[in-house]
Amino acid sequence: MKKRIALLTVLFVLAWAVSASAEIKINLGLVTKPGSAQNVCADKFKELLEQRSGGRLAVKIHHSASLGNETEILQQIQLGQVQMRVITSGPFDTFTPIVRVMDYPFIFKDNEQADRILDGAPGRTILKDLERVGFKGLAFSENGFRNLTNGKHPVRTADDVKGLKIRVMESTLHKAIWQALGANPTPMPWPIYTELEQGVIDGQENPLWVIEVYKFYEIQKYMTMTRHVYSGHIDVASLKWWRTLKAEDQDLIRKAMAEAARYQRENNRAGDAARLDLLKAKGMQIEMNPDVAAFRAKTAGLKDLDLFKDPAVKSLLDEVIQATR
Ligand code: EAX
Numbered sequence: 001m002k003k004r005i006a007l008l009t010v011l012f013v014l015a016w017a018v019s020a021s022a023e024i025k026i027n028l029g030l031v032t033k034p035g036s037a038q039n040v041c042a043d044k045f046k047e048l049l050e051q052r053s054g055g056r057l058a059v060k061i062h063h064s065a066s067l068g069n070e071t072e073i074l075q076q077i078q079l080g081q082v083q084m085r086v087i088t089s090g091p092f093d094t095f096t097p098i099v100r101v102m103d104y105p106f107i108f109k110d111n112e113q114a115d116r117i118l119d120g121a122p123g124r125t126i127l128k129d130l131e132r133v134g135f136k137g138l139a140f141s142e143n144g145f146r147n148l149t150n151g152k153h154p155v156r157t158a159d160d161v162k163g164l165k166i167r168v169m170e171s172t173l174h175k176a177i178w179q180a181l182g183a184n185p186t187p188m189p190w191p192i193y194t195e196l197e198q199g200v201i202d203g204q205e206n207p208l209w210v211i212e213v214y215k216f217y218e219i220q221k222y223m224t225m226t227r228h229v230y231s232g233h234i235d236v237a238s239l240k241w242w243r244t245l246k247a248e249d250q251d252l253i254r255k256a257m258a259e260a261a262r263y264q265r266e267n268n269r270a271g272d273a274a275r276l277d278l279l280k281a282k283g284m285q286i287e288m289n290p291d292v293a294a295f296r297a298k299t300a301g302l303k304d305l306d307l308f309k310d311p312a313v314k315s316l317l318d319e320v321i322q323a324t325r
Helices: 002-021 037-052 070-079 090-094 111-118 121-133 172-180 193-197 208-213 247-270 272-281 292-304 311-323
Strands: 024-029 057-062 084-088 135-145 147-150 165-168 184-187 203-206 222-224 230-238 285-287
Touching: 024 037, 024 070, 037 057, 037 084, 037 135, 037 230, 037 247, 057 247, 070 084, 070 090, 070 135, 070 230, 084 090, 090 172, 111 121, 111 230, 111 247, 111 311, 121 135, 121 230, 121 311, 135 208, 135 247, 147 208, 165 172, 172 184, 172 292, 208 272, 230 247, 247 272, 272 285, 292 311
Parallel strands: 024 057, 024 084, 165 184, 165 203, 222 285
Antiparallel strands: 084 230, 135 230, 147 203, 147 222
16 A cells, blocks of 8 residues: 555656656646546547657646636637637637537538538638637537437427527527527536526537536436537637747647547547437437427528628638538
8 A cells, every 4th residue: 555655656746747847838728527528639639749749748637617618718728828728619609700600500411521521621711710819720629419408398399499498508609599499598608517407497408428428317308319510629729829839849739639639539429329328228318300300490591690791701601501412
């Protein structure tokens, strides 16, 4: 026992020594807890970057919103107080509207289409645009396709959503989606377990991993496989900080994050079938074949709203709609 404590002490001291001697220290902020999709990507990034730089670059992960909520961390990144983060794309849209294209309802049929667009020219346009507002966009990892859960009643078609108080991300587009569907959308930062438990909100929408990791099966009886939005993460650095780095280090970071993002997407997708089984076993009543056409019809007009009036945003949306037909 004593030996083990001594060994642990040595390991901690070594770990500190490594990061203390690191030339570049990177604080990476997350709002999610360990085991979450964002954390899987961040952990892989840390591992790859520290290994490849021989510890010259070190990453400290601040999870569970210990640095603040989504919007607050993005502001810290703009100021260069925090260097990096992995975050769901939704809350970016109050900083720049172009991210609404990737969160547009029912735009991607499947994972392959999402990869093709986000790893291709449209994805590069989105990452580049982020520089206007102080972010260096590096890669896309993912949350996955979002599904609706609620504690009131089964939802099969869009009309069943009417009047449900649904928590949405702090995103103008996501609020508009649920308004169009006839729900009563309430924007809130993450996490939201207590609000669901206390009935402040009736439901929420998120991919399967979230419903599992955050144990929503304890407090939400009904799930509907709406897959209404493909929810990516945008993995970013502070542009202010990025410009202080040598090209060689930028390259190390860019490559490590691209690889971590690819790893995380595969990891996330590989787990989905088992997650669905688990949620069923936990007693959730799951509607596997909702009337998606009805959901689509109610949200089809969103592209004509002011949300998409910026010409660059509108033209990228049209391009992606064409490319995913
Ligand atoms: O990434 O806020 C949200 O609904 C996100 O999807 C959640 O933090 C998991």
